[in-house]
Amino acid sequence: MATVDSYGPVHTAGNAVPPLDDDLAGALEDLAGVHEGIDLIRDGIRLLADDLHTTDSTQTLLATLAGSAGADVITAIGHLVARLANADHNPALRALPLDVQKATLLRGEQAAHHLLDTRLHQSASEASAAITGT
Known part of the structure; x- marks a missing residue:
């Protein structure tokens, strides 16, 4: 049996990571060129989707992406959305009328x-836990 680094035995070509499905590929394409930071996020998502993972790294990624409320990527995005929408933290909004800033x-x-x-994080947390049956 051939092995791939520390990922364990690979016994068939079926163990190769398949190409991105149309939904994920399309979502990533739709985000192209918005901002350099978004392009980095797109690259990270593509790397995560195309990489070969272990069950342990898969469990960790599920929790880190969306399954650990308060300490996952979705939480960070939530905080970023609030920051970008706040004129106290985003000078670009300060020239807007006060009612628009408040809205x-x-x-x-x-x-x-x-x-x-x-509740948004619960299913990803459960998917992560299901890998080890916890």
């Missing part, structure tokens, strides 16, 4: 509230 702040806070809701 933007409110919507950013609402988005963060939903993204930080533990």
